Amino acid sequence: IFITHKMDEVMAFSDWVCVLQHGNVVAVKRTAETNPNELARLMVGRDVLFRLEKEPRAPGDVILSLQNIYASNDKGLPALQDVSFDIHQYEIMGIAGVAGNGQQELAEVVTGLRHVRNGYVHINEVDLTNCSPLEIIKSGVSHIPADRMGMGAVGDMGVADNIAMKGYRSAPLADRGLLHPQRIIDFALTMIQQFKISTPNATTRVKFLSGGNIQKTILAREIDACTGLLVAVYPSRGLDVGATESVRRRIIEQRDEGRAVLLISEDLDELTSVADRIAVLYEGQVMGILTPDQVDIETIGLMMAGVGHTSPDRLSNPASSTKARGSHHAV
Known part of the structure; x- marks a missing residue:
């Protein structure tokens, strides 16, 4: 069996x-x-699309700019080495690579969970290098982490409390430091309906939900709070086909509404279906940046193994394929 x-x-x-x-x-x-x-x-119980169609979008302003980033892992060893790229409005940047090649550290650098040794992190043209996670959140960044229960949700708290976790500091969920329980429940019920979260009620503890519904709970909170950049790390890992389709649709919707998305995934089908550009990481270095139509199994497999490096013009800004944007785009 x-x-x-x-x-x-x-x-x-x-x-x-x-x-x-x-x-x-x-x-x-x-x-x-x-x-x-x-x-x-x-x-x-319904038809499922394994590959989603998305409308082409012209890139807008730069939302995230990483310039010559160097960072270490938890053991103090090099994890990111001279990583540089931009992500624009109306764009999903996918990150491909074999697990353990700097993907997690990259997400943590962008979200303020890990300091860089060198380089700059600019969000909406503001230097937020080595700023706290709270400062990053206030800049409009949302984070769907790889570890759902360890970082993304609190299992012993209800669905409503998990959804409201980013709104407890301000109106309408709080006023003068006091939470409004009924407003939190009402807000959660709206999110439960909008994101089709299957739960007995809004106060059910998250640990009793399926993996797909836990992920939808995190998505609801992070997407509602997102105003600029969404960082999604392995967002569909371990989910069934229905939940996977739902998660990918939500990510594309964020892009279509003008946000920038950093999508880290080990699923090449997901990256080629959802992303507008794909950067390949190997031992903390960007081996190249491709568009989905440039991706083939042999090319990306070699890059993921550290063999082959795209020419500088293919690392250029998508807003201008014929004109270099500046030195911080070269990797």
């Missing part, structure tokens, strides 16, 4: 497939006689 929600594993390893939904068997199929689309529909 092989239990999974990953379609490629189902199709590759199984002879028969039994589909469960809400604890009930909804179908039993011979693997050779079905396909991922049919299985996804049986799992979630």
Whole structure:
């Protein structure tokens, strides 16, 4: 018996497939006689798109600018080395690479959780290098962390309290240092409906929700608070096909509404489907920046292994493919 929600594993390893939904068997199929689309529909009760279509957008102003970033990991060893790139309004920048090549440290540098040894972090043209997480939050940055329960949510708190976690300092959820419980519940109910969070009620402790609904709870809070930059780290990891589609749609919506998105993922299908540009990290260095139509398995595989480096013109700003923007775009 092989239990999974990953379609490629189902199709590759199984002879028969039994589909469960809400604890009930909804179908039993011979693997050779079905396909991922049919299985996804049986799992979630509707058609699921594995690749999302998005409208092309002209990049706007620079929201995040990293210039010559050097940072260490928790052991004091080099984690990021001379990392430079910009992300604009109406743009999703994907970060690809084998796990452990600086992705986590990159997210922490941008969100104020890790100091840099050298270089600059500019958000909305303001130098926020080595500023506190609170200062980064106040600048309009939201963070969907890789560790949902360790960093993204408090399991023993209710859904409403988790959703309100970024709004407790100010109106309408608080006034003169006092929280308004009913306003928090009302706000949470709106978010629960908007993000389709499946929960018995707004006070249910988050640890009792499924992984997909925990992620939707974090998404609701972070997207509601996001005014400039969304940092999403492995946002669909471990989720079923329905929750994965929902998360990716929300990320694209943020881009379409004028935010900048830093999307860190190990899923190349996710990056090529969602991102406008993809930077490949290897041992803390950017090996190159590609557009999805430039990505092929051989090229990106070599770059993820540290082989091959794109020419300087392919590291250029997307707002001007024929004109270099400046030295801090070269990696």
